[in-house]
Amino acid sequence: xxxxxxxxxxxxxxxxxxxxxxxxxxxxxxxxxxxxxxxxxxxxxxxxxxxxxxxxxxxxxxxxxxxxxxxxxxxxxxxxxxxxxxxxxxxxxxxxxxxxxxxxxxxxxxxxxxxxxxxxxxxxxxxxxxxxxxxxxxxxxxxxxxxxxxxxxxxxxxxxxxxxxxxxxxxxxxxxxxxxxxxxxxxxxxxxxxxxxxxxxxxxxxxxxxxxxxxxxxxxxxxxxxxxxxxxxxxxxxxxxxxxxxxxxxxxxxxxxxxxxxxxxxxxxxxxxxxxxxxxxxxxxxxxxxxxxxxxxxxxxxxxxxxxxxxxxxxxxxxxxxxxxxxxxxxxxxxxxxxxxxxxxxxxxxxxxxxxxxxxxxxxxxxxxxxxxxxxxxxxxxxxxxxxxxxxxxxxxxxxxxxxxxxxxxxxxxxxxxxxxxxxxxxxxxxxxxxxxxxxxxxxxxxxxxxxxxxxxxxxxxxxxxxxxxxxxxxxxxxxxxxx
Amino acid sequence: xxxxxxxxxxxxxxxxxxxxxxxxxxxxxxxxxxxxxxxxxxxxxxxxxxxxxxxxxxxxxxxxxxxxxxxxxxxxxxxxxxxxxxxxxxxxxxxxxxxxxxxxxxxxxxxxxxxxxxxxxxxxxxxxxxxxxxxxxxxxxxxxxxxxxxxxxxxxxxxxxxxxxxxxxxxxxxxxxxxxxxxxxxxxxxxxxxxxxxxxxxxxxxxxxxxxxxxxxxxxxxxxxxxxxxxxxxxxxxxxxxxxxxxxxxxxxxxxxxxxxxxxxxxxxxxxxxxxxxxxxxxxxxxxxxxxxxxxxxxxxxxxxxxxxxxxxxxxxxxxxxxxxxxxxxxxxxxxxxxxxxxxxxxxxxxxxxxxxxxxxxxxxxxxxxxxxxxxxxxxxxxxxxxxxxxxxxxxxxxxxxxxxxxxxxxxxxxxxxxxxxxxxxxxxxxxxxxxxxxxxxxxxxxxxxxxxxxxxxxxxxxxxxxxxxxxxxxx
Numbered sequence: 001x002x003x004x005x006x007x008x009x010x011x012x013x014x015x016x017x018x019x020x021x022x023x024x025x026x027x028x029x030x031x032x033x034x035x036x037x038x039x040x041x042x043x044x045x046x047x048x049x050x051x052x053x054x055x056x057x058x059x060x061x062x063x064x065x066x067x068x069x070x071x072x073x074x075x076x077x078x079x080x081x082x083x084x085x086x087x088x089x090x091x092x093x094x095x096x097x098x099x100x101x102x103x104x105x106x107x108x109x110x111x112x113x114x115x116x117x118x119x120x121x122x123x124x125x126x127x128x129x130x131x132x133x134x135x136x137x138x139x140x141x142x143x144x145x146x147x148x149x150x151x152x153x154x155x156x157x158x159x160x161x162x163x164x165x166x167x168x169x170x171x172x173x174x175x176x177x178x179x180x181x182x183x184x185x186x187x188x189x190x191x192x193x194x195x196x197x198x199x200x201x202x203x204x205x206x207x208x209x210x211x212x213x214x215x216x217x218x219x220x221x222x223x224x225x226x227x228x229x230x231x232x233x234x235x236x237x238x239x240x241x242x243x244x245x246x247x248x249x250x251x252x253x254x255x256x257x258x259x260x261x262x263x264x265x266x267x268x269x270x271x272x273x274x275x276x277x278x279x280x281x282x283x284x285x286x287x288x289x290x291x292x293x294x295x296x297x298x299x300x301x302x303x304x305x306x307x308x309x310x311x312x313x314x315x316x317x318x319x320x321x322x323x324x325x326x327x328x329x330x331x332x333x334x335x336x337x338x339x340x341x342x343x344x345x346x347x348x349x350x351x352x353x354x355x356x357x358x359x360x361x362x363x364x365x366x367x368x369x370x371x372x373x374x375x376x377x378x379x380x381x382x383x384x385x386x387x388x389x390x391x392x393x394x395x396x397x398x399x400x401x402x403x404x405x406x407x408x409x410x411x412x413x414x415x416x417x418x419x420x421x422x423x424x425x426x427x428x429x430x431x432x433x434x435x436x437x438x439x440x441x442x443x444x445x446x447x448x449x450x451x452x453x454x455x456x457x458x459x460x461x462x463x464x465x466x467x468x469x470x471x472x473x474x475x476x477x478x479x480x481x482x483x484x
Numbered sequence: 485x486x487x488x489x490x491x492x493x494x495x496x497x498x499x500x501x502x503x504x505x506x507x508x509x510x511x512x513x514x515x516x517x518x519x520x521x522x523x524x525x526x527x528x529x530x531x532x533x534x535x536x537x538x539x540x541x542x543x544x545x546x547x548x549x550x551x552x553x554x555x556x557x558x559x560x561x562x563x564x565x566x567x568x569x570x571x572x573x574x575x576x577x578x579x580x581x582x583x584x585x586x587x588x589x590x591x592x593x594x595x596x597x598x599x600x601x602x603x604x605x606x607x608x609x610x611x612x613x614x615x616x617x618x619x620x621x622x623x624x625x626x627x628x629x630x631x632x633x634x635x636x637x638x639x640x641x642x643x644x645x646x647x648x649x650x651x652x653x654x655x656x657x658x659x660x661x662x663x664x665x666x667x668x669x670x671x672x673x674x675x676x677x678x679x680x681x682x683x684x685x686x687x688x689x690x691x692x693x694x695x696x697x698x699x700x701x702x703x704x705x706x707x708x709x710x711x712x713x714x715x716x717x718x719x720x721x722x723x724x725x726x727x728x729x730x731x732x733x734x735x736x737x738x739x740x741x742x743x744x745x746x747x748x749x750x751x752x753x754x755x756x757x758x759x760x761x762x763x764x765x766x767x768x769x770x771x772x773x774x775x776x777x778x779x780x781x782x783x784x785x786x787x788x789x790x791x792x793x794x795x796x797x798x799x800x801x802x803x804x805x806x807x808x809x810x811x812x813x814x815x816x817x818x819x820x821x822x823x824x825x826x827x828x829x830x831x832x833x834x835x836x837x838x839x840x841x842x843x844x845x846x847x848x849x850x851x852x853x854x855x856x857x858x859x860x861x862x863x864x865x866x867x868x869x870x871x872x873x874x875x876x877x878x879x880x881x882x883x884x885x886x887x888x889x890x891x892x893x894x895x896x897x898x899x900x901x902x903x904x905x906x907x908x909x910x911x912x913x914x915x916x917x918x919x920x921x922x923x924x925x926x927x928x929x930x931x932x933x934x935x936x937x938x939x940x941x942x943x944x945x946x947x948x949x950x951x952x953x954x955x956x957x958x959x960x
Contacts, residue, residue: 086532099531106525108532205532212761241536241764319761322564325575326529330627346568369566369756378758 006031011077011171011225018065018076025065025076025120028171029058032078032122036169043145043154045164047083048091049123054078058120065118073228073252075118080170082161083124084131085111085216086205090121094207095139096129098327098334098353108205109240110174110216110233117232122170125160129355130324131181131209133157134424135417138357143414148190148454152411155185161219162189172229173219178210179312180406180431182217183443187406187456190445192226192473193219197463198438199244200230202237208323210316211242213435223444223474227251230466246464254467259475260294262468265399267302270430276409282447282455283405289479290403290472300398304391307384308433309425313361314368314381315436321365327353360421389437396462401472405430406443406456430458440466444473446480489685489723491716492693493651494605494643497658498636499668500612500676501544506633507611508535508578508763513635515674519617519628527633529573534762537562541635542585542766544667545609546776548637549586551661551783552604556773560585562609562763566756570627571613579638580608581757585766591661593653602654603642610636637667643682643693648712652705655679663809664781669848672704679708684729685719694719695729699743701736711736714743787812795825801833808847811836817854818861827861835875839882852885860888867948873897899948906939906947910955913938924960932956 001023009017017023033051040046058078064070081087084094086104093099107115114121128138136144136159144159146152147167154163158175162185165173175182177195186193194217201216208214218229231252236245266287271280291297329335329349336348354362368377395402407427417424434441439460446457457476461469506513509526525533549556560583564576589604614632618625639658645651659670659677670677684696699715702708714736719729732748759765782790784806791802806812811832818828840847860881864874869892877888877897892898900906913935914921923931932953939952 092531094531102531104532105530106532204534207531208762210761239536240534241762318758322566322576322756322758325566325568326531326573328568328570328575330570331528331573332530342570366756369758371754371756374756374758 001027003031003034007035007168009171010222011220012073012222012228014171015073015075015077015228018062019071025058025062026055028076029054029078029120029122032168032170035167036122039147039167040169042150043147043163043167043169044142045080045125045144045160045167045169046123047093047095047126047139047141047160050090053090054120054122061118061120070118072117072232074114074232077119077171078122079114079119080122080125080161080164080173081111082127082158082173082175084127084176084207084209085174086207087111087121087124090124092124092207093141094130095127095141096354096358097140098349099332100140100334102333104205106205108216109202109235109237111205113233113235114174119232125158125164125173127160128157128181129358130207130320131157131176131178132320132357132361134180134184134427135412136160136163136185137414137418138355140355145414146189146411146453148452149411152413152453153188153417155188155407155411157181157185158193158219159185162186162191162193165189165191165219165221172221172225174216174229174233175219176206176209176214176216177435178213178215178316179428179435182219183406183431183441183456183458184428186219186443187445187458188411188454190448190454190456191219191221192223192442192444192477193217194226194230194442194466194469195434195440196230196234196466197244197440198435199242200234200246200249200440200466202235202240202243204237204239204243208319210319210435211323212319213312213316215435223442223470223477224252224255226442226473227255227470248464248467251466251470254470255474256471257475257478259290259472262290262295262401262472263399264290264295264297264472265395265402266297266299267305267395267402267404268299269302269305270404274408274426274429275405276449278449279405279407279409279455282449283403283457286446286457286476287403289476293475293479295472297403300395302391302395302402304384304388305429305433308388308436309429311381311384311388312428312432312436313364313425314377315385317361317365318369318378318381319365321362321369324354324358324362329353357418357421385436388433392433392437392439392460392462400461400468401465402460404458404460406458407431410449410451410453410455434460439463440469442469442473444476446476488688489716489720490688490690491646491712492643492684492686492696493645493647493712494682494696495639495641495645495651495654496680496682496698497639497641497655498678499548499639499658499662499670501541501635501637502666502668503538503540503544503635505538507538507541507609507635508633511633517630519626519630522630523632527573528629529575535578535760537763537766538635541609542768543776544635544665545585545607545637546768546773547665547780548639548662548667549589549607550777550780551665552586552589552591552607552639552658554586554589554604554607556768557583557585557587558768559583559765560768561765562760563757564760567753569613570625571616571632573614573629573632577611577613578760578763579610582759584608591654591657593650593657595649595653600644600650602644602650605640605642607637607639610638612636643684643696648709651681651708651712655705655708660784660807660809663848664783666781666809671846671848672702675703678702681708681712681715683712683715683719685716685723694723695731697729697731698733699736700733700746701738703738707736707738710738710741711743714741718743795819795829797825797829801829804837805829805832810850811847814850814854814857818857821854821858823854823858823861824865827865828857831857831861831878835878836882839879850882852881856881856885856888863888863892868892868898870899870945870948873899873945897946900943900946903951906943906951907955907959909942910939910952910959913942914956914959921960932960
């Protein structure tokens, strides 16, 4: 198969082409590695790539496909893995200096599940350091650029994964989403990204940022791929006590082009001040498309939206401040040279090992947990979290899904966001309440702005209602294709 | 002067639970293995690892709580206690602060002053830390994470104790409850039971508590008693000389019989406790609670009562035997195997206690089986061995748990019951000791003892002393 045509295939289409012998896992891997050689110097999607290991693995998988041992939709398909997912024997840095040379002894459960499905890892993708950031600019290893326009950021924190999918440097990728880290870069890069219901994908082997909010999910070219990947990575894992046993993980069964009678709510609160008019228009056009195809679309008031950001940054930072304590220079990772005594070693290691944004959140998290402030900040945030969940419960009593923008704007230019962290935090307004409530949500492309930068449409479902989201997103994607 | 002061003591007792695996991972809790051989990503704090609660820990904690008359928290959570130290691989310890598993209990203690209830404020579950080993030679510190993640419960009492005697009685009571439950062997010396003493003094009759200190590093009941006396005197001296007691943590040095300040309240760390998001809250069902309740063993008080009714042994014996779970188990098993209660009790009360004391061992360390004890009693009762041989065999049995029947046969220790052979030896002894014979005949009763001894010696101990005595009297 011709290289350009091969690279343009979706993950499931490639899987099919490999199974039918039109191409092979090795050929696909070679094509992707060739593409990386051509464009990676511009985009910088990856932190670590082991070409030799990837090709070797592709060869092994190809044999298993030919022998009939592997028959799944992702067998032989090259995948990129976000660098906060542990990979046995392959360094896992979280894009931080403190883990620059850290090589895990085990692989994350989600990665193992992909291995079982026969997907072949290309390498580890760049991200905001420890997933803290919305632009992939806080990475110790340098920024990733948006393949749709390299002067712009790809979003974050799973920016490397989203950019790799958009740049055809992989066929699909895994990311993690704590406050929008899959959906927002998917939106900025014009790909599909889904954050599943909390507990659907095991967090074992995901280096924790905000444990109660973190969830692993797919970044793909199509909704069909999204369903196939989610189906592969979802599992009940006894090693993760927050993992949930689900019987409804046959997500591909929801790839039905039909939204007739589907009740879709549009929160007025998501269309207020701060929302870019081009984004607003694109999202409302999408809503209109749903209506034209038989969905019952109406506006409603979700409420509490303005409290989501302070609540999120309190809880996520509190958990992060504790989760990141283990990086101390004692057991693994970076240790500051020339430190006198234990305490100085801790201080120097962490001062030198962590970047500014990580340190800011550790400080913030330590503050909200400290004695005398715990009740006023952390406990209050937990109460607001419960109220936000309740507001969604009320909404889902009326609607099958909620429709809105993913982010207030399209991808900002490089260097525009870090100077004003508050502005950057505010950019998470439409995504974070989903994490606070533990809900599933998907980002699908719904157009571009006048500069050609992609706009994402967000569909939010009730807990365990990924299938409704997949059906809605799939329908929207297919209608879009036809009208083009 | 010191008599005007009342001592107020509360205890924090850590108990290592006897689970086979650690509290949040599947690693073994076995003691004394090669450093870091019982570790995994979870108990070494590797990035991406997650804890999962070992249900057995919950069972033990609830069982101890029920035995200590506590309310069981039906919806409990684990919290993270954040502090940096290399023995703590995540730099936070998973413990319970906000919703501990047990609260508001008490145990009843007996002292010379009578019985008294000591309140239990709470019992919580937590993980142990690793161990730091300083290598003097290389001038570096190494860490062994084999203990990291070993399950502990911390039992926090109310400040209800007023003397070292009450403290010891309380600790012994806790130890018995926990040993009876099989939840831990509770050895202070080995650290499977650790007690920190919170102590303050106040003038008799005062309502307010004085400023308290916390004493650590107490490795025996004796150290605890001495530390309490020492700390009480230190605080009274301070007050009498117009100084103030500072709220601080102190470390007891038992060799020097003194303590020194480790850290004061001012340097107290802010542990930034918060609920661990990696562990789902624990909901305790009625069924779970019922199952634990139904499986509670017979505790000491009930056991003492039953012994009194069932066995004809002295109260003192009952007290000693039921004073250690292993001892009581041995006794009951031996009796069940047909050992006469009085005889079994005698072996435990006399020889066993003697050897335990001699070897500075704990009753929990007794190695001989009830089967072998019963065999030994049978050998003695049937006069197949005499009592001094029996003691000799018992000592070997105590050391190595040998089968007394086999041992007696191997060593040829059976009493010679051949009347003819014995009579011959007695005749020889009489012939060889004319002076003693003479003395005996002249009314010196004691002289026969010497002759018995000579006969036993000639028989290499394998004679029944009563038979020897009878034969001697007959022949003289």
